[in-house]
Amino acid sequence: MSRSRILVVDDEPFNLEIICDYLEDCDYDLVTAQDGASALAHLEDPAQRFDVLVLDRMMPGISGMEVLRRVKQHERLKAIPVIMQTAAATPDQVREGLAAGAHYYLTKPFECDSLRAVIRTALDDQRRRAELADRIHEHVVAMQMIDRAEFSVRTLEEAAAVATTAALVCSRPEAVAMGLAELLVNGVEHGNLGIDFEAKGALKESGTWADEVRKRLSAPQNLAKRVRLTVQREGARWHFHVRDDGPGFDWQRFIELDPSRAFAPNGRGIVLARQIAFDEVRYDGCGNEVHAWCSDGMEVGE
Known part of the structure; x- marks a missing residue:
């Protein structure tokens, strides 16, 4: 590499x-x-x-x-x-x-550690987006024939794979794949594994985030937890529904990027999803369910 x-x-x-x-x-x-x-x-x-x-x-x-x-x-x-x-x-x-x-x-x-942490985060985000883009072209024709699909993931790797596959239904798969990956990863990390904003920031700064994710995934109380994605065609739009098995989170804090959090190495995934991937993003209830819509760019049957 x-x-x-x-x-x-x-x-x-x-x-x-x-x-x-x-x-x-x-x-x-x-x-x-x-x-x-x-x-x-x-x-x-x-x-x-x-x-x-x-x-x-x-x-x-x-x-x-x-x-x-x-x-x-x-x-x-x-x-x-x-x-x-x-x-x-x-x-x-x-x-x-x-x-x-x-x-x-x-x-x-x-400080040196702050610089290194934010560079690692930016490179990790960039690498993940590049991997998502590389996978985009893999099953385009078949996916565009789908009217409804359901997926279930447990790990971050599964979330990335499902995001790239599900996004192929849309006319802008690269952008939607990134947005879906952010929502699914949020469901795994924050929802099912309980890694909140402050904890993830500390883990990113110390370089131990990946180890902590693996440890929590293997914990007995988390083995059965899943993040479920439903994809539904609604006329000229696609509706993505993501639900995790966690207790929810204070999603109102993260729907916009507060300038006070701009210096943190994490906490911008939902904002990026709203800005570049979807026409609309809406959380329900306690925050363990999120709905997102994007325009298909073409009517059914075109």
């Missing part, structure tokens, strides 16, 4: 040096840029590929926000996760960055 490539952009050489020192013993290829123009030159070079962009918000000339906007408008670059590093952390400034597509944040000055 090739090493992950990270572009780090900051107009202060000292800050670039600190970040490179923090990541020195990580298995990454680091490229640096000291201004927005240089960053865009690297990004727009078709011979270069980047897995994560660590971007300073406040820079002279082309600002970090302008670089972010151009990246998210670029067809080849828009999927790159952007980690915004900034001292400008008021709620309005964070909302502006979130709206522009910066779903990962670091407040200057930050």
Whole structure:
């Protein structure tokens, strides 16, 4: 497997040096840029590929926000996760960055562990999306003939496989697969395994999240728990119903990305599902059931 490539952009050489020192013993290829123009030159070079962009918000000339906007408008670059590093952390400034597509944040000055944790999270998210996209083309014709289907999953790996398969019914399978994966993973982690927002953040920072998931999956009280997905055609829309066996959670906190959580390495899955995958997302009751709808893009029989 090739090493992950990270572009780090900051107009202060000292800050670039600190970040490179923090990541020195990580298995990454680091490229640096000291201004927005240089960053865009690297990004727009078709011979270069980047897995994560660590971007300073406040820079002279082309600002970090302008670089972010151009990246998210670029067809080849828009999927790159952007980690915004900034001292400008008021709620309005964070909302502006979130709206522009910066779903990962670091407040200057930050600790080595915080930087490593958010990069790991961004790379994990990116890798999962790439895997989902690779699987999309596998059973397209058969899935588009379905009117109703039911699935049941227990593990995160099963959730990813079911998400990519179920999304094939839609005209935008890549986006819907990512959104479905977020909802199913949420059902496994938070619903059935009881890993809440604070616990997952701590596990991500310590690098022990995967081990904790495996441990909880093997616990006797969790062996029979499932997350169930029903897919139903409703005219020109698809209805996805996800239900887990957990006690529910305070879903109202996560339906929008609160700027106070923007700096955490987790907690944005539901927001991403709403923003890029579905026309509508609605939780029921205590939060162990969620409904999502997306337009099919064509009427039945086309």
